[in-house]
Amino acid sequence: MQMLESLEIIDQQVKKWMQEARIKIVSSLDSSLDVTTKSGPNDLVTNIDREVEEFYKTKILEFYPKSGIIGEESSHELDEPQRKKLLWVIDPIDGTMNFVKQKDHFASMIAIYQNGVGVRGYIYDLMQNKLYWGGPNIGVFCNNERLDPPCNQSLDKGLIGIGAPLLIGNYHNLQKAALESSGTRIYGCSGIQFIHVLNGQCAAYISYLRPWDYAAGKVLAETLGLVVKTIDGNPIDMLSSSDVLVATKNAQKDITRIVQSTY
Amino acid sequence: MQMLESLEIIDQQVKKWMQEARIKIVSSLDSSLDVTTKSGPNDLVTNIDREVEEFYKTKILEFYPKSGIIGEESSHELDEPQRKKLLWVIDPIDGTMNFVKQKDHFASMIAIYQNGVGVRGYIYDLMQNKLYWGGPNIGVFCNNERLDPPCNQSLDKGLIGIGAPLLIGNYHNLQKAALESSGTRIYGCSGIQFIHVLNGQCAAYISYLRPWDYAAGKVLAETLGLVVKTIDGNPIDMLSSSDVLVATKNAQKDITRIVQSTY
Structure with a gap:
């Protein structure tokens, strides 16, 4: 208390x-x-x-x-x-x-x-x-x-934010994830991208981020029941730079399936 | 009159x-x-x-x-x-x-x-x-x-909007154009993307568009001295769907150079 x-x-x-x-x-x-x-x-x-x-x-x-x-x-x-x-x-x-x-x-x-x-x-x-x-x-x-927790959208029913370098480099097969989604959005600001997932305006956001890029978003997203992990499903070490995926539970499952299909 | x-x-x-x-x-x-x-x-x-x-x-x-x-x-x-x-x-x-x-x-x-x-x-x-x-x-x-005519930004000093399918498919070498720019932005609405170029917030926007996607933007962009052409530099036929590039004069030259390097 x-x-x-x-x-x-x-x-x-x-x-x-x-x-x-x-x-x-x-x-x-x-x-x-x-x-x-x-x-x-x-x-x-x-x-x-x-x-x-x-x-x-x-x-x-x-x-x-x-x-x-x-x-x-x-x-x-x-x-x-x-x-x-x-x-x-x-x-x-x-x-x-x-x-x-x-x-x-x-x-x-x-x-x-x-x-x-x-x-x-x-x-x-x-x-x-x-x-x-x-x-x-x-x-x-x-x-x-x-804010109400956002609707648990699947990837094919939601928009996806992806950092441009990861999308262009097809990192972990992310181009396939983009094409399976309702559309790709790139705003050039991780805070704004996190807001879109918190609001339910996007089902997921993936980028390579430094701690100050995701620390606040991670707290807010997890409070709303969203998933925040590395792209291959591991926990994020708060003091490291890492690829970071924030998503609804359903979109996270869909993206994991696509990512794992590359191995 | x-x-x-x-x-x-x-x-x-x-x-x-x-x-x-x-x-x-x-x-x-x-x-x-x-x-x-x-x-x-x-x-x-x-x-x-x-x-x-x-x-x-x-x-x-x-x-x-x-x-x-x-x-x-x-x-x-x-x-x-x-x-x-x-x-x-x-x-x-x-x-x-x-x-x-x-x-x-x-x-x-x-x-x-x-x-x-x-x-x-x-x-x-x-x-x-x-x-x-x-x-x-x-x-x-x-x-x-x-609106003042936007500053004549070169590609490496400006942001570029690209339709996601063209970026993912590396249409006309556009991934190279994205990587040479200051950054890629995808908003999912051609009107909003045109506004960003009119305002000088982006140096260019490229997408595959239908007449109603670009007709208004073309009038406004050309009035401000921006270039509106197909990606390989041809005039746009107002009643056709086409790839459309709207850009500052300098960014258009830079993008044409990159596009032509694929031939």
Whole structure:
């Protein structure tokens, strides 16, 4: 009960920080951004990503100084006690390419893990001003409205999101999965793709993701009874980059059958 | 001058019809739809597509009884005089799969051709309530705001939209084009994909399209100085289904180079 009460306080704090971050991010769209590349020409970071990550880190450590923090733009080295207690996984702007090129279709994400268990996820669709948040025991909300668990669509009755490199490379036979689905959707932002599965707008999403890309989505999806695993059905190690499949139970079975047909 | 004056009247009428259609379509999202398939399991039509097409046709023929009309849900047989004079190309709901599965990301589209020349295009992003409209001489607007011609992005600096079947089938080497771009985006609605190119959010969009999928987008894109051709650089015959490329001049050159490298 103590834990739940403190999580309620955390919810209020995180929502306030994310609303502050939203104002900073959205207002920056009218000014010129300082854009640089990281691992390659399509891996972008801006001054705003860095500033918002610093802002989140400062707020987290002000109120929860013993936290471990994994952030997209920071060092990810954590000692064992930090990983174990209160771990925050943050992505200040998920979909930086869309932020820079489209001024739309990007998200800000925060996840909280306690003793290795996901207790809260927050995915903020910034341009739609829709914050998806929640966790075990309380359910998932879009702003103040509770989400029903999505209908258990099979692959042939649902849309599928697939990271473009995996689709083009036909990773694990995913082109067959795409062709068996009702259609393929690629939005270029894992947060937005997760939202589409949470909402029931897509039956599945598969991509190669880093922890900050899926940490919040995993908490929310599992709270709604969706499956979050590696593409071949194994659990996801929270601190690794991995292929990640989030899907309805039926779509996950259909995709596993297709993936296994390649072996 | 006479023609321009009458087009101004048509603009007012079409906007009014499309706003009425929007209310009908958006309010239908709360009720159960009558969904049937056409050419295959992923080619859907609903009672609302049919009703809105009838509504548009009735309005057009009430005011312009000598018009030719090509509609997604109707017969497409027109005699020569109908094609030549005032030709309307209508798609009541573009992206019916998204309409049914996502309740978002679909459009209503109307195009007007006079003596074979596109004079007006209207693409209505219904959930965003944003009508993109215009044509030669007047420019392109989003609601009441004039759009600037998008920046002439090269392929490697821009995002590319590609119809999923063409991408999966590596039609004309399009996987290479996708990999040379800043990223691939698939929204499942040609109207929405055209809007992204009009806005400069994507540098190009390529798909296999039917006349009602591209008629409005072609008018708007060409008005903004974008290129609309077949993928191998030929003009598009307005009454045929075809692969269609809409792109900035630079991205079109880059894509042509990649496509020709397959021969």
